[in-house]
Amino acid sequence: MNNLSPLISPQELLSLQNDTHLFIFDASNSAASKARYSQEHLQGAFWIDLDTEIATIDPDLSKGGRHPLPSLENFSATLTKFGLKPEHKVIIYDEESAGNAAARLWWMLRAVGHEYVRVVDGGYQAAKSAGYSLSNDKPIHHNSQKYICNSWNLPLVNMQDMDEIIKDDSYRIVDVRVDFRYKGIMEPIDLIAGHIPGAVNSPYPDNLDKSGFYLPKDEMKAKYENIMKGYSPDKVVFYCGSGVSACHSILAIAHAGLSIPKIYMGSWSEWSRNNRPMILKK
Incomplete structure (x- = not known):
């Protein structure tokens, strides 16, 4: 991993506005966001779709969950279609302070080796306001x-790996969904409410301050050092509902200057559809 911050402030982005190597993606994910994009977006930004370009969804959601990674061949075709080149400075934003789905695209581009990839801190509204x-x-x-x-070069685990990880006390499993989903009180998206056995909860919205910006680097570092205390990075696995918001926390960890942990991309949406062990209410 290079030393480039994964975040860019709206002010720094403004200073790059005329950089000919700038390449901007709008990774917002909602029907309202797509309608907004047709009316206004950051100048030069390409719309990229979560369901068809950032993920490749199988009709059977037990196979990879709601947002599985596309094949490397398909992701290559998507980036080629946009005209992206390795020398481009990629900037990504969404309307949820990287929660849906700027951080996921950041993870994917870094994982295939793109050097300059940064997410707008505060998202679309912050850049607009600046x-x-x-x-x-x-x-x-x-x-x-x-x-x-050629390959996904950031740490990944699959469902079969997780079958073994849940039996191994040397691993720390972190669920980044909001607490009522983790606790099994209510599940608004997937079929079953609960969490993977052994997982602790660290909701990804807690990565942000009240204004929707990522916490300062030192504060974020202390937060995640505490969560991962006693575990080496290669023994830490993050997951969420479908492999999107977990990337928000992994971006937070990169922002803090800590080593990138593993992600279970299939997450709860795959796990809960495959008759795996579950904690249904806590």
């Missing part, structure tokens, strides 16, 4: 050479 130019024009796709994606 005075970044807006547009309703759709940028033109400039297909160029194929963007090569």
